[in-house]
Amino acid sequence: MLKTIALVIQVLLGLGLIATILLQSGKSAGLSGSIAGGSEALFGGKKKGLDELLAKITAWLVAAFMIITLVIAIL
Secondary structure (H helix, E strand, C coil), X not given: CHHHHHHHHHHHHHHHHHHHHHHCCCCCCHHHXXXXXXXXXXXXXXXXXXXXXXXHHHHHHHHHHHHHHHHHHHC
């Protein structure tokens, strides 16, 4: 019973990880990013805040995923 609950939590954490990683913007945007990104850096500051939040959420989800994986291995 406990192992089943841990497995369900692990699946949910895995889905959350996939979602947060896919929502993050890429580090290199190519040529179009260098042209359009310059104006965005000057006038739009909200993108960085969202990326930082998603990075923190991803880090917490990874830590929880690793812990629940160890718990499952012990069970």
